[in-house]
Amino acid sequence: MVLASLSTGVIARIMHGEVVDGPVLQILAIKKINSAADSERYRILISDGKYFNSYAMLASQLNVMQHNGELEEFTIVQLDKYVTSLVGKDGAGKRVLIISELTVVNPGAEVKSKIGEPVTYENAAKQDLAPKAAAPSNSKPVAKKEPGHNNNNNVVMNSSINSGMTHPISSLSPYQNKWVIKARVTSKSGIRTWSNARGEGKLFSMDLMDESGEIRATAFKEQCDKFFDLIQVDSVYYISKCQLKPANKQYSSLNNAYEMTFSGETVVQLCDDTDDDPIPEIKYNLIPISDVSGMENKAAVDTIGICKEVGELQSFVARTTNKEFKKREITLVDMSNSAISLTLWGDEAVNFDGHVQPVILVKGSRINEFNGGKSLSLGGGSIMKINPDIPEAHKLRGWFDNGGGDNVANMVSARTGGGNFSTEWMTLKDARARNLGSGDKPDYFQCKAVVHIVKQENAFYRACPQSDCNKKVVDEGNDQFRCEKCNALFPNFKYRLLINMSIGDWTSNRWVSSFNEVGEQLLGHTSQEVGEALENDPAKAEQIFSALNFTSHIFKLRCKNEVFGDMTRNKLTVQSVAPINHKEYNKHLLKELKELTGIGPSN
DNA sequence: CCCCCCCC
Secondary structure, three states, X not given: OOOOOOOOOHHHHHHOOOOOOOOEEEEEEEEEOOOOOOOOOEEEEEEOOOEEEEEEEEOHHHHHHHHOOOOOOOOEEEEEEEEEEEOOHHHOOXXXXXXXXXXXXXXXXXXXXXXXXXXXXXXXXXXXOOOOOOOOOOOOOOOOOOOOEOOOOOHHHHHHHHHOOOEOHHHOEOOEOOOEEEEEEEEEOOOEXXXXXXXXXXXXXXXXXXXXXXXXXXXXXXXXXXXXOOOOOOOEEEEEEEEEEEOOHHHOOOOOOEEEEEEEEEEEEEEOOHHHOOOOXXXXXXXXXXXXXXXXXXXXXXXXXXEEEEEXXXXXXXXXXXXXXXXXXXXXXXXXXXXEEEEEEHHHHHOOOOOOOOEEEEEEEEEEEEOOEEEEEOOOOOEEEEOOOOHHHHHHHHHHHOOHHHHOOEEOOOOOOOOOOOOOEOOHHHHHHOOOOOOOOOEEEEEEEEEEEEOOOOOEEEEOOOOOOOOEOEEEEOOEEEEOOOOEEEOOOEEEEOEEEEEEOOOOEEEEEEOHXXXXXXXXXXXXXXXXXXXXXXHHHHHHHHOOOOOEEEEEEEEEEEEEOOEEEEEEEEEEEEOOOHHHHHHHHHHHHHHHHOOOOOO
16 A cells, blocks of 8 residues: 655645645544534644644535545545635634645545644744745735725725635634625525515525635615625625624525625625636536436426426415515426426516527526426526526527427426326226226326217306305305305306216226316316306207317326225326327337337337 | 515
């Protein structure tokens, strides 16, 4: 076994500001810093064999290495990426080493002992330091200063910027307020107003990130107006003089025990030296839309797709909070031949122009699962980019403009109840033979079938006229109708359809039930029209119902055993009907043929 | 000081 040589004496040079590529060092100890819960930080005692530094910290993305036991005592590591930064009051505090990327060269178990007799670098001999007066590590020439906001003689801010000495986000706490951070905005909310018992106002919030960590910041009222336009996602800013307070973890998934609030003292200054900047870029973990099917409900998703369809802007009042919301649902497609619904909110929904079918990138969108379909929703901390200038976007554009989105096979948001995949094709005979519906949960399948018989008897009922109640009403006479669910009398009612019909495919036939919306779609008339015809105009009703006979459709069916007394019946309910897409259906038939015969196209 | 992002 060969142990790597340590970069002897290098810690003194690094800590005096020299930039050294890939120093090889030994971990002598690692311990968790006593900080508030939920913000996990590790401090390291690290040595180059001659000097040690006990003020080294692990950037949080490396915590996992410690969890995996890769950073035990005596481990030899190479630092692939690190910065030094000042913490403490007025820049007079400690300089810390923050390690954001490292490679294990020799595991601690192999090395087994401390190398050399290191002493603190603060006593380093002159010859170990860089020959010329070394610049602090962050002190690349700072770009020309923008006129800062509230930047009147801000000594701390200016001296920090001029010296290149900023504080790592992970070092911020409520106990010390002389700091300047240099951070990238990773997301920014819209302006939101509130009004409650304690008052009213407006605010916006943003997420900030640097090499060491991340933090949420919120600007209220005056600060909201003052800073909203200045703050832009992806830009880097110097920020100082905010209030810090414990983060309410209920509302934030950021890895920080604290959050900050802008105050009247807060100073924000755009930093435009982005091309040679130690602040990391926002990372997008883009996944194919098809992958969303297999992910957990509420999980965060970064993805990119073409906006193939745009829904109308919708307004509604949330039933629980009585707040009004605006939303718009759009459909994204990508090269996994999959489509998914994405919900935009507020101004983003109002201002969205989808008719040009732009490329849409989302970061941190949330999965909402309903009846087996999964859709995405933008929320706090998520961002959307329209036509981002990245290779993935150009690739998608080319794919889509050449007809790529024409044959989307996998509807990730389709409500099949069937779980992770598109609804399985099955014949009516196989559905029986395979005892579908006998489990705890319903089964779902689809088949192509023709309508044989449609029952007119009991094809409708009179329902409560309230929009969110479909309960059958009791005719009280005198044109009064009682809803027992709403416990109210109404002078009117609405018709609801409940169509029973026999459908058949080439293997078998079955009775199926269709509820209101599917019934309207099949009959091509509103429930009101159908109900009135059945009650008052038998000839019209006959015309409406017979038009459905011998028509073929793709039926998505829900199959479940239902118990009535001591009888168990296997019941089929039509979830949705669609016209036969012959291209799609033939694809399915070819696949079946290939499975039966082994002959056919490769996919 | 917000912390809402529904419904089906």
